[in-house]
Amino acid sequence: MFIGEVVGTVVATRKTANMDGLPLRLVRKITPGLESTSAYTVVVDIMGASEGELVLVSSGSSARQTIQTDARPCDAIIMAIVDTWQVDGAVQYTKGELAVE
DSSP, X not given: OXXXXXXXXXXXXXXXXXXXXXXXXXXXXXXXXXXXXXXXXXXXXXXXXXXXXXXXXXXXXXXXXSTTTTTSOOSEEEEEEOXXXXXXTEEEEETTTOOOO
């Protein structure tokens, strides 16, 4: 699982039939200190995240353990939209207050 920022949408007009109706997003991994990395991944968005939101991404077999993704070829999903997080007791991020660098 990792924290990432939704940076875009992926559109695929031709895909396997069992993937129809699942929106795809491009997510950039970020560090707990809010620093952007150069790592990106395409994820299935079952939460309705918007561009710029910070999200929790689950990958591997656990990405296929939701009602929406069961028996579908999903390797990564947005499982939550982040409201806040802390490191060593200090708030690092609160939704709407800080921008990712």
